[in-house]
Amino acid sequence: MGNRLKEALLIEEIRYPMASYISHLECTVCGKSYPHEQLIGISPCCEKVLFARYDLAKLGREVDRDSLVSRPDTMWRYAELLPVDDTGSIVTLGEGGTPLIRTVNLAEKLGMTNLYIKEEGLNPTGTFKARGISAAVSKAVELGVNGFTMPSAGNAAGAAAAYGARAGMETKVFMPQDAPDANKKETLVAGSELNLVEGLINDAGREAVAVAKELGLFDLSTLKEPYRAEGKKSMGLEMAQQLGWKMPDAVIYPTGGGTGIIGMYKGFKELLELGWIEGKQPKFISVQADGCQPIVRAFDAGADSSEMWENATTKADGLRVPHPFADYLILEAIRSTGGTALAVSDQEMIDAMYEMATSEGIFPAPEGAATLVGLKKLLGQKFLDPDESVVLFNTGSGYKYLDLISGQKRS
Numbered sequence: 001m002g003n004r005l006k007e008a009l010l011i012e013e014i015r016y017p018m019a020s021y022i023s024h025l026e027c028t029v030c031g032k033s034y035p036h037e038q039l040i041g042i043s044p045c046c047e048k049v050l051f052a053r054y055d056l057a058k059l060g061r062e063v064d065r066d067s068l069v070s071r072p073d074t075m076w077r078y079a080e081l082l083p084v085d086d087t088g089s090i091v092t093l094g095e096g097g098t099p100l101i102r103t104v105n106l107a108e109k110l111g112m113t114n115l116y117i118k119e120e121g122l123n124p125t126g127t128f129k130a131r132g133i134s135a136a137v138s139k140a141v142e143l144g145v146n147g148f149t150m151p152s153a154g155n156a157a158g159a160a161a162a163y164g165a166r167a168g169m170e171t172k173v174f175m176p177q178d179a180p181d182a183n184k185k186e187t188l189v190a191g192s193e194l195n196l197v198e199g200l201i202n203d204a205g206r207e208a209v210a211v212a213k214e215l216g217l218f219d220l221s222t223l224k225e226p227y228r229a230e231g232k233k234s235m236g237l238e239m240a241q242q243l244g245w246k247m248p249d250a251v252i253y254p255t256g257g258g259t260g261i262i263g264m265y266k267g268f269k270e271l272l273e274l275g276w277i278e279g280k281q282p283k284f285i286s287v288q289a290d291g292c293q294p295i296v297r298a299f300d301a302g303a304d305s306s307e308m309w310e311n312a313t314t315k316a317d318g319l320r321v322p323h324p325f326a327d328y329l330i331l332e333a334i335r336s337t338g339g340t341a342l343a344v345s346d347q348e349m350i351d352a353m354y355e356m357a358t359s360e361g362i363f364p365a366p367e368g369a370a371t372l373v374g375l376k377k378l379l380g381q382k383f384l385d386p387d388e389s390v391v392l393f394n395t396g397s398g399y400k401y402l403d404l405i406s407g408q409k410r411s
């Protein structure tokens with residue numbers, strides 16, 4: 001990698017030593033190891049998700065958790081637990097370091113004492129997709145890629161376009177034809193090639209893989225490379241740190257491809273193994289849309305994997321993933337933590353966008369608003385207790401979904 005790139009990539013001089021403790025990659029099905037020094041997508045053995053593994057014993061001996069806190073407030077403050085070896089390869093726009101906002105009015109209304117919103121809408125490109133894409137693009141740059149393909153229902157495309165531009169690399173995006181305007185435009189403005197595909201994200205995925213193969217580009221599909229989940233893992237690390245190295249009792253997360261839930265569950269496991277936190281993992285709760293709920297159906301059926309959700313429709317584009325590739329890992333995170341999965345309607349999400357904004361001043365994406373609907377249902381069913389500490393994930397900014405908001409004041 002040239003110096004030009006190196007200079008261009010750093011938004012700030014990172015003065016602390018940042019050595020990744022990554023040791024290898026591991027197949028999430030059979031446990032087979034692979035070196036992390038090569039570009040790789042899914043596991044060749046089982047054709048499933050690969051996880052990055054770290055030398056946690058060494059990290060635990062050499063690094064003090066509190067030394068991370070004084071670093072610049074981006075996700076790269078956790079560099080030891082992220083996959084990039086060479087600082088110069090980091091492609092960053094300042095992702096992460098988002099506030100964990102303790103709600104006042106919502107908590108009071110719901111009779112709760114510890115209700116938080118993790119405000120991921122403040123990330124570059126307006127969603128938490130920035131975290132995963134920053135990690136994946138950085139590692140790919142380190143390993144010498146020429147460019148990227150990205151199939152996306154929306155926000156991942158915007159992030160890939162932005163980070164691709166930042167890295168000075170070609171990015172080809174594949175989107176369902178009816179993807180939101182905001183996502184099409186942010187992709188185009190960043191100079192990516194935008195390919196509109198008939199069908200859904202799965203169809204876009206097939207095309208992206210084919211083009212990547214043909215042109216020697218690296219495909220960034222959700223969980224079909226190991227590092228986007230590592231970037232999203234930083235949400236868990238950050239949340240634990242923000243709570244004073246503690247975990248909440250429950251995390252409510254709008255689930256599409258599942259990178260966030262899988263990443264955070266993995267991150268908490270690593271922190272527990274390091275001894276940086278204690279106790280049991282939060283209940284992971286997946287919220288999906290009525291019109292696309294493969295994980296809810298699989299969870300209810302007691303299945304270990306999901307079936308394709310036919311004719312998936314929802315205005316929450318991040319949730320329009322009819323057959324998540326990593327379904328088995330999402331279900332494991334939910335089940336092993338005593339969590340649950342439930343679906344909400346688009347209208348409920350839109351109403352909750354207003355409610356979150358009216359009560360706390362946070363203008364959420366419909367996906368983020370879905371977590372508030374889920375919370376209310378689970379309090380009503382007494383699945384959650386108002387005394388429990390709960391974190392809602394607002395995964396994106398409502399500014400990307402202005403067409404869902406009418407021009408009139410609601411009474």
Ligand SMILES: *Cc1c(COP(=O)(O)O)cnc(C)c1O
Nearest residue numbers: 155256257258259260318367396
């Ligand atoms: C992609 C996306 C989701 C789903 O995220 P996963 O981690 O893939 O499950 C939720 N909300 C928004 C706004 C998204 O863009």
